[in-house]
Amino acid sequence: MNSIDHSGLDVLISEVGPRDGLQSIQAIMPTEAKKAWIKAEADAGVPEIEVGSFVPPKLMPQLADTAEIVAYARTIPGLQVAALVPNFRGAENAIKAGAHKISLPLSVSETHSQRNLNRTHEQVFGEIAKVVALIGSLPEDQRPGFEGSLSTAFGCSIEGVVKQDKVVDIAARLMALGCDEVGLSDTTGSANPAQLRNMIRAVKAVVGDGNLAAVHLHNTRGLGLANALVALEENIFTFDASLGGLGGCPAAPGASGNIVTEDLVFMFDAMGIKTGIELDKLMQVREIVRKALPNEELYGFTPDAGYPKGYAAGKGWGL
Ligand SMILES: [Zn+2]
Incomplete structure (x- = not known):
């Protein structure tokens, strides 16, 4: 597969700000600033970055330069370059641009699916089958990893609570269609730790332990790190x-926003869990984003409070 070896890490933190962050704000970050952001995070040791989404520029002008950003990110050694694709056409473009990994989101809430992707579940399954066939037609060393990502898996701001059975069924269907793995997304920041634990166990029981590898958490109600x-x-x-x-x-x-990379890295770093990321360097990346998006608020408890007295990043804390 066309991917990077991450076997030395305990966890893999995938920075999604250039995609999830930028798609949700009005301001358009200049292409050069995106490149500087991605380069600085890669230099800090961030192993994977979701650098954009292959959506029509008319719908999301903030991400219109995604192909150029993917091509640029591919020149950074050791960085796994991920991209979101809403459909088959997006997958074709992502593969052409050279993405190592592509994710296609399917909203477990069908109402959200129709509003977000303009497609019913059956239509999304059809797109996924076409993407699997396309990837299968490529030479083995050029095949990107393909994740079926279940969004609104813990609650939908339109439909309300999402049933676990529904999530499990869709995850099984995505694997049966030929996805390499599935991921669970708390798109609306509705998940709580008990619900997440049950959901992960239920999905893993059906798709296999290694095939549910990723979670995408939002911090809407402050439970992001507890869920992580x-x-x-x-x-x-x-x-x-x-x-x-x-x-x-x-x-x-x-x-609202994703869990804060700096806070997540701080938690793992303090726990002695290897992320490959240098926290000191990561903190400095904020300046690049702040300068490029002067009207956006940047969150983060650790950046606001600073380290505990005597803390040295990379060494664990009080263990
Ligand atoms: Zn998200």
Whole structure:
């Protein structure tokens, strides 16, 4: 597969700010600033970055330069370059641009699916089958990893509570269609730790332990890190997060930003869990984003409070 070896890490933090963050704000970040942001995070050791989404520029002008950004990010050694694709056409473009990994979101809430992707579940399954066939037609070393991502998996701002059975059924269907893995997204920041734990166990029981590798958490109600800790305990490897907590979802009213990358790295770093990320360097990346988006608020408890007295990043704390 066309991907990077991350076997030395305990967890893989995937920065999604350039996609999830930028898609939810009005301001358009200049292409050069995006490149500087991505480069600086990669230099800080961030192993994977979701650099954009292959949506029509008319719908999301903030991400119109995604192909150029993917091509640029591919020149950074050791960085796994991920992209979101809403459909087959987006997948074709992502593969052409050279993405290592592509994710296609399917909203467990069908109302959200129709509003966000303009498609019913059956239509999304059809797109996924076409993407699987396209990837299968490529030479083996050029095949991107393909994640079926279940969004609104814990609650939908339109439909309300989302049933676990529905999530499990869709996850099984995505694997049967040929996705390499599935991920669970708390698009609306509705999940709580007990619900997340049950959901991870139920999905893993059906798709297999290694095939549910990723969670995408939002911090809407302040439970982001509590949820991340539970996911860690349930053997989840990949954690999406956004620098400064930028993010949201234009089609899910009330959704707020992703969990903050700096806070997530601080938690793992203090716990002695290897992320490969240098926290000191990561903190400095905020300046690049702040300068490029002067009117956006950047969140983060650790950036606001600073380290505990005597804390040295990378060494654990009080263990
Ligand atoms: Zn999100």
